[in-house]
Amino acid sequence: MLSMDTDTPHPEENSGASVRLDALRKSFGFVRAVNDVSLDIPAGSFVSFLGPSGSGKTTTLNLLAGFITPEAGEILFDGAPISHQPTHKRGIGMVFQSYALFPHMTVFDNVAFPLKMRSEMEKSQMRKRVAETLAMVQLAGYQDRYPRQLSGGQQQRVAMARALVAQPRLLLMDEPLGALDKKLRDQMQIEIKNIHRRVGSTFVYVTHDQNEALTMSDFIVVMRDGAIAQAGTPQELYDFPADEFVADFLGGANLIKGRIVSGDAKRQQIVLDDGQNVVAPTTGMPLQAGTTASLFLRPEGVSLVPLERSKISAEVVEIVYMGSAFRVIASVSQQVISAMVSREDIAGLQIGSKVGFNWEEERSRVFASEAGAP
Amino acid sequence: MNALNDNHPPHASDKVGPRWRIFPKTDIKLFLLLAPITLLIVVFLIIPIVIMFNKAVSGDEILAAYIEVLRSPVYINVFMTTLKIATMTTVLTLILGYPVAFALRFGKPKYRAIVLMLIVLPYWLDFIVRSYSWMILLGRRGIVNEALLWLGLVDRPVKLLYSLGSVVTGMVQIMLPMMILTLFAAMLRIDAKLMDAANIHGANRWKSFTRVFMPLSLPGVYGASLLVFVTALGFYITPALLGGPSETMISQSMLLLASELLDWKTASIAGTLLLFVTTILVLIYNRLFSIDRLWGGE
Numbered sequence: 137m138l139s140m141d142t143d144t145p146h147p148e149e150n151s152g153a154s155v156r157l158d159a160l161r162k163s164f165g166f167v168r169a170v171n172d173v174s175l176d177i178p179a180g181s182f183v184s185f186l187g188p189s190g191s192g193k194t195t196t197l198n199l200l201a202g203f204i205t206p207e208a209g210e211i212l213f214d215g216a217p218i219s220h221q222p223t224h225k226r227g228i229g230m231v232f233q234s235y236a237l238f239p240h241m242t243v244f245d246n247v248a249f250p251l252k253m254r255s256e257m258e259k260s261q262m263r264k265r266v267a268e269t270l271a272m273v274q275l276a277g278y279q280d281r282y283p284r285q286l287s288g289g290q291q292q293r294v295a296m297a298r299a300l301v302a303q304p305r306l307l308l309m310d311e312p313l314g315a316l317d318k319k320l321r322d323q324m325q326i327e328i329k330n331i332h333r334r335v336g337s338t339f340v341y342v343t344h345d346q347n348e349a350l351t352m353s354d355f356i357v358v359m360r361d362g363a364i365a366q367a368g369t370p371q372e373l374y375d376f377p378a379d380e381f382v383a384d385f386l387g388g389a390n391l392i393k394g395r396i397v398s399g400d401a402k403r404q405q406i407v408l409d410d411g412q413n414v415v416a417p418t419t420g421m422p423l424q425a426g427t428t429a430s431l432f433l434r435p436e437g438v439s440l441v442p443l444e445r446s447k448i449s450a451e452v453v454e455i456v457y458m459g460s461a462f463r464v465i466a467s468v469s470q471q472v473i474s475a476m477v478s479r480e481d482i483a484g485l486q487i488g489s490k491v492g493f494n495w496e497e498e499r500s501r502v503f504a505s506e507a508g509a510p
Numbered sequence: 511m512n513a514l515n516d517n518h519p520p521h522a523s524d525k526v527g528p529r530w531r532i533f534p535k536t537d538i539k540l541f542l543l544l545a546p547i548t549l550l551i552v553v554f555l556i557i558p559i560v561i562m563f564n565k566a567v568s569g570d571e572i573l574a575a576y577i578e579v580l581r582s583p584v585y586i587n588v589f590m591t592t593l594k595i596a597t598m599t600t601v602l603t604l605i606l607g608y609p610v611a612f613a614l615r616f617g618k619p620k621y622r623a624i625v626l627m628l629i630v631l632p633y634w635l636d637f638i639v640r641s642y643s644w645m646i647l648l649g650r651r652g653i654v655n656e657a658l659l660w661l662g663l664v665d666r667p668v669k670l671l672y673s674l675g676s677v678v679t680g681m682v683q684i685m686l687p688m689m690i691l692t693l694f695a696a697m698l699r700i701d702a703k704l705m706d707a708a709n710i711h712g713a714n715r716w717k718s719f720t721r722v723f724m725p726l727s728l729p730g731v732y733g734a735s736l737l738v739f740v741t742a743l744g745f746y747i748t749p750a751l752l753g754g755p756s757e758t759m760i761s762q763s764m765l766l767l768a769s770e771l772l773d774w775k776t777a778s779i780a781g782t783l784l785l786f787v788t789t790i791l792v793l794i795y796n797r798l799f800s801i802d803r804l805w806g807g808e
Contacts, residue, residue, distance in 0.1 A: 201710050223709045236707035240725050249721075253712030298711065308710075 152180035152338030153213045153305035155200070160209035162195055169195040171362040172209070177355070179214075182332050182339040184349035186385070187359035193342045196359070197308055200340060202226055213306065224253070229299030229337075231312040235291045237283040243270070243294050244279040250302040269301040272331060289320045296328070300335060309341045313348065325351045346386050350374065358382050375434070376419070380503045383432050390438065390473050391430040393505060396423045406431055406502055410469040412448045416500040423504055432501040438475035438493050440464065440485070446492020448473075455482055466491060559785070566778035579779050585763070589783075592760040595674070595749065596742035599681040600735050603689040606682065608731070611693035616702070629687050637684065641751040644680045645671060648752075672754035680748045685738045692737055696730020729799045736795045740788050760784055 155177040162170040170192045177183050185193035198204045200211060202223035211219045218226060229250070237246050247266045251257050257265070270276050273293040283291055292312060299307055309328075313321045329352045332339050343349055349356050350370045358365040358373065358381075365385075366378040377383035380391055394408040399422040405415050406429055414431055423429055443449055450468035462482050465474045473493060485491065566572075579585050610629070614622055632640065647653050648670040655667040670676055700723060708718040746761040753759075760780060767777035 201706070203706055203709075222714070223706075224712050224714050226710070227712075228710055230707070230710045232703055232707060234701065234703055236701065236703040238704060238707070238722055240722075249708070249713075250711035253708075253717065298707075302712070 151305065151336050154179040154215070155306060155338060155340070156212040156215070157196070157199075158210045158212065160196070160199060160206050160211065162199060162204060162206050168362045170199065170206070173362075173364055174209075175357060175364065175367060177338060177340065180336050180338055181354040182329070182341065182352055183355045183357060184341045184343055184353040185357050185359055186343055186346060186349040187365075188344060188385070190361075191359040192362040193344075193357075193359045194310060195362075197310055197340065197342045200306070201228060201230060201308055226306075227254070227302075227304055228306045228308055229302065229304035230308040231292075231295045231299045231310065233311045233314055235283075235295040235312075237291055237294055237298070239283055241282075242279065243275070243281050243283070243286070246283065246294055247297045247301050249298060250304075254302050265301060266297075269297045272300070272334070273297045273327075288315055289324070292316060292324065296331070300331070300337075303335065304337060306338045306340065307335075309339065311343055311345075312341075313343075313345075321348075328352060350386070356386075358385060375499065376501070377432070380430055380432070380506055383501070383503065388435050388474065390433040390435060391503070392433075392468065392471050392473060393428065393430050394469070396425050396427045396429050396502070398425055399423060404502055408448070408469040408471075412469065414447055414500075415497065416502045417498060419501060423502065428505040430503050430505050432503055433473070433495055434499065435463065435474045436461075436476040437499045438473070438495050440475060440477055440481050441492045441494040443490065443492040445494060447494050449490055449492050452485060452487050452489055452491055454487065455485060464491070466493070468493075562778045562781050563785075565775055566782040569775065575775060575779060579776060579783070585780065588758055588760055588763045591756070591758060592743055592784075595677060595681065595745075595757065595759060596739050598674075598678045599685055599742045600739040602678065602682045603685045603738050604731065604735055607686055607689035607693055607734070610690050611697055614690070614694050615697040615700075629690050632683070633687060637747050638751070640684060641680055641748050644676060644683070644752055648676050648679070671752065672757075674753075674757055677749045677753040677757045680752045681742055681745055684748065685742060688741065689734050689738050692734035693727070693730055696733065697727055699730075700726045732795060732799060736791060740791060743784060743788060 157173050157175040157177075160170055160173045161168070173192070173196060185196060187193045195204070199206055199219070202218075202221065206219055209219075210217045213226075238249065241249070244266055247269060248262055251262050251265060266279070267276065270278065273296045275290060275293045275297065278286070278290065278294075283294065286294065292315075295312065299309075312328075313324050316324065325348060328339075332352075341349075341352065353370055355367065356370055356373050357367040360381055366373055366382045373382060374386055377386060377389075383389040384391060392408060394406040394414070397405040397407050397413070399405060399418055401422060402418055403415050404418050404422050405413060407413050408431075416431060448468055450466035450473055452464060452466050453472070454465040456463040456465065458476070461476045461478060463474055463476055464482065464485065465472060467473075475493060569575075610625075614625055617625070635643075645652075649655070650667045650669075650671070652670070654670060655664075658664045658668065659666075704722050704726070705718045708722045709715070713721060743759075744761055745759055746765065749757050749759045750762055764777045764780050767773045767780065
């Protein structure tokens with residue numbers, strides 16, 4: 137059982153809770169918002185739920201919070217089922233998208249709220265704890281302000297402080313940076329990561345921003361249509377996505393359509409519409425010959441080479457300066473392939489010229505094409 | 511109803527006042543749209559009030575007339591009765607209305623429409639009809655008395671009508687929709703996420719309500735109460751039909767003075783004093799909470 141009565145004066149004793157979702161299900165009307173989701177979240181880890189709107193990530197968060205109850209399945213904190221425990225007894229902290237700060241309370245009262253509700257803490261100790269927590273989010277000295285007197289970024293920090301002050305073993309964050317401008321968002325990402333390391337709680341973070349998920353998470357759970365599309369470390373998901381959807385959702389991906397020619401357990405061959413042949417490693421079951429499939433390549437894994445050493449050739453359509461690199465966009469088989477290359481690589485390159493593309497075969501994948509997918 | 515509860519239309523129209531000075535072309539349309547209602551208010555509200563006010567501040571020995579009114583136990587009594595009835599009406603509509611508004615705020619949307627409909631329904635019945643209905647219900651041989659007799663709770667019919675109770679009952683029924691709808695509008699502006707935030711940070715439902723929702727609903731409570739109170743001050747028909755002599759309210763005295771005793775001056779003085787009290791209350795509220803917020807402004 138999650139014992140959150142937080143009188144523990146030693147922050148180091150506060151370790152994160154492990155969370156297990158076991159065949160969790162929740163419907164709204166006829167829509168299965170969360171459909172048989174099972175997942176193990178290791179204690180103290182930073183897990184992001186990533187997905188488009190309607191993918192079930194927010195519903196999963198609300199199930200964890202207890203704002204809604206699952207119609208099937210169970211949620212376990214440290215092995216103990218909690219899905220029938222009321223929200224206020226779960227001992228969770230949460231940062232809301234809109235911050236949901238209490239407008240009639242000062243910053244101090246907002247941050248002290250969980251302590252007042254959850255513990256019999258003495259006034260002096262409470263003041264000390266609030267001050268420490270505000271210092272952690274770099275808002276020392278703002279205690280007597282009201283939320284409306286603060287900027288969006290400062291309100292966000294107050295929301296963080298309120299969620300963290302009772303040293304919850306699980307912290308939920310629902311797109312907490314969505315309302316901030318990009319520069320502040322980048323800064324907060326690093327700060328949140330830093331805070332996670334310091335407090336040691338388990339963080340569950342919901343976002344539709346793949347960059348945010350990649351930057352901060354120990355694990356990413358990509359959701360789609362109420363189910364988990366893929367779960368793993370950021371690197372696993374980025375380098376080896378399980379399907380077209382994950383590949384496309386996490387960062388830029390080349391997905392070039394073709395047909396499977398042949399394949400075995402190790403490699404399979406795909407032919408593009410213009411007749412060019414490519415070989416890629418088989419992951420899982422080999423696809424049947426004749427299946428429509430997509431060749432997956434990350435743009436930064438693709439390099440420009442002379443035509444005779446290339447895996448495929450394509451016609452340059454556009455060269456885009458990206459600051460740190462150049463993006464070469466080319467047309468192959470009436471589709472687009474893009475590569476991130478350096479300044480030296482594009483020397484002499486002209487729009488309309490034929491170039492060769494090469495990549496490490498091990499980093500390419502072949503996915504069964506989905507109806508309606510790009 | 512009566513002139514006094516129409517205090518806000520002129521209040522609303524003076525918002526466009528400063529624009530007239532600038533008079534950009536686009537505002538001509540706005541001006542034309544506002545013209546009919548402005549004309550109506552000026553002719554039938556502002557001018558009569560000015561006339562009344564004029565009567566109440568001019569003429570010989572006007573100060574003596576005020577002193578006479580303020581020293582006369584009759585008028586003081588009527589004033590106190592009016593304040594008492596308006597206060598009781600306000601408190602009771604608040605007690606009855608707050609839970610309904612709260613239920614509307616957090617109820618399922620499909621029930622919300624039905625309940626709102628039921629709340630507004632009595633508006634389709636005329637004031638007088640509703641007051642007469644209470645006479646039928648509360649009369650000596652009315653339904654309530656018959657029921658009490660049949661149940662054996664009383665030996666003989668109780669005097670329910672022509673009492674403070676019947677006047678307040680009638681007025682509460684009339685004012686309740688205004689209280690509920692104003693509270694509901696104010697409550698809609700409280701973010702439901704705040705309750706979730708309180709809840710997840712350790713507050714049970716009751717504490718979420720007392721620590722977060724209730725304090726945030728207070729400006730709405732004060733505003734709705736003010737509206738009901740100010741409206742109740744000017745009630746005429748309900749106390750006339752459902753009340754006895756000791757429930758005489760100020761509007762009744764004014765009518766008596768003006769139409770039967772033809773003492774226009776004293777009637778005007780009474781009206782001016784009532785207007786004065788009302789204006790002070792509205793100004794205090796506006797000072798504390800800004801009255802625009804009741805209607806959705808910031």
